[in-house]
Amino acid sequence: MARTSGSHSEITGPRILEAALKLFAESGYAAVSMRKIASEVGVQVGALYNYTPDKQSLLFGLMRDHMEKLVAAWDQETRPDTPMARLEHFARFHVGYHHVRRDAVFIAYMELRNLTPENFAVIEGLRSTYEGKLEDILEEGARNGSFSVPDAKIASMALIAMLTGVNTWFRETGRLPLEEVQDIYWEMTRKAVTA
Amino acid sequence: MARTSGSHSEITGPRILEAALKLFAESGYAAVSMRKIASEVGVQVGALYNYTPDKQSLLFGLMRDHMEKLVAAWDQETRPDTPMARLEHFARFHVGYHHVRRDAVFIAYMELRNLTPENFAVIEGLRSTYEGKLEDILEEGARNGSFSVPDAKIASMALIAMLTGVNTWFRETGRLPLEEVQDIYWEMTRKAVTA
DNA sequence: GTCTATAAATCGATAGAC
DNA sequence: GTCTATCGATTTATAGAC
Numbered sequence: 202m203a204r205t206s207g208s209h210s211e212i213t214g215p216r217i218l219e220a221a222l223k224l225f226a227e228s229g230y231a232a233v234s235m236r237k238i239a240s241e242v243g244v245q246v247g248a249l250y251n252y253t254p255d256k257q258s259l260l261f262g263l264m265r266d267h268m269e270k271l272v273a274a275w276d277q278e279t280r281p282d283t284p285m286a287r288l289e290h291f292a293r294f295h296v297g298y299h300h301v302r303r304d305a306v307f308i309a310y311m312e313l314r315n316l317t318p319e320n321f322a323v324i325e326g327l328r329s330t331y332e333g334k335l336e337d338i339l340e341e342g343a344r345n346g347s348f349s350v351p352d353a354k355i356a357s358m359a360l361i362a363m364l365t366g367v368n369t370w371f372r373e374t375g376r377l378p379l380e381e382v383q384d385i386y387w388e389m390t391r392k393a394v395t396a
Numbered sequence: 397m398a399r400t401s402g403s404h405s406e407i408t409g410p411r412i413l414e415a416a417l418k419l420f421a422e423s424g425y426a427a428v429s430m431r432k433i434a435s436e437v438g439v440q441v442g443a444l445y446n447y448t449p450d451k452q453s454l455l456f457g458l459m460r461d462h463m464e465k466l467v468a469a470w471d472q473e474t475r476p477d478t479p480m481a482r483l484e485h486f487a488r489f490h491v492g493y494h495h496v497r498r499d500a501v502f503i504a505y506m507e508l509r510n511l512t513p514e515n516f517a518v519i520e521g522l523r524s525t526y527e528g529k530l531e532d533i534l535e536e537g538a539r540n541g542s543f544s545v546p547d548a549k550i551a552s553m554a555l556i557a558m559l560t561g562v563n564t565w566f567r568e569t570g571r572l573p574l575e576e577v578q579d580i581y582w583e584m585t586r587k588a589v590t591a
Numbered sequence: 592g593t594c595t596a597t598a599a600a601t602c603g604a605t606a607g608a609c
Numbered sequence: 610g611t612c613t614a615t616c617g618a619t620t621t622a623t624a625g626a627c
Contacts, residue, residue: 362561
């Protein structure tokens, strides 16, 4: 991991982001020092400040990037014809996407307290945007009779909490493959909002 | 908040726990200094060490106390006759209990990373014990045909994640009273596990 | 672009007076 | 039981050499 003194950058910037993502997820923002990040990358602490103005920007950049990519990824998914099919697509997409971005998801949930108020507002806006995607599906389905949902906003928060919860326990090496977990969670999702 | 110099203790111990609970929930364990806790109580930092051997014990004590009281509180609840009635009782109890202990619940979820391995194992054991209460209900209901649950362990984790999620958005001053929120979440819970 | 060295502040924890 | 004072370590961030 350590590099020869004075060696020059190839891709130090991305490696800093990668190291910060891993370490923030492991130990938490406040518990990870800039020196620890530098050590993980294999540079001295001063070098980090060629790529970020400060530690806060490092955290905010990771969270914003994650949330923006999440929203963009969903927007680029295909859009099935019926609310029921769209809900199924959302449930499977959410579980799958959050699984492969485990560290970023974890940080986006756990480190909200460590954002400045301005940065917090940005992340909250992106979170709300994403949640609105599910809310819209539920409202459409409620209107056309596919779903029985007294409050689409609350139902969307409830379902997202349930689906995101997969990340707290699922491991590739566990008892079930992700596809079966997605089946189970989709089934619970479907039943929870159907008449 | 500040106290006259040299004044003596009446209930400093509990006030330290109260301050630590509030501050850990607000800012996170790693971001809260012992000096900050002392300041919240109105004593100097040295006085804290008459009540806790170190900062880690303060965190662990709060988390263990919360989890033990949660398990004990559920065990003392009445036990309805049918799995369906027991599930409803659990859903409403979980939402209600977690609402009034918001700070402790938040800490118990967010600060697991900051526990020593030994302390982590204790808290995880208590969490598993509590989760098992729901799992047992689901298994009984699956056996007698009340529920359609392919995997009681996964279903219990999914439902607990959903129910606990209320804490992330519900406020007393919001659009709905807690009782209506409990109605909505119970309805989703019931449907999610019914055939 | 990375290094070393350092500034200035803060951390957890302890010692000893009262 | 609480205070003041302090130790030693660590923090973020910067300055300047190379």
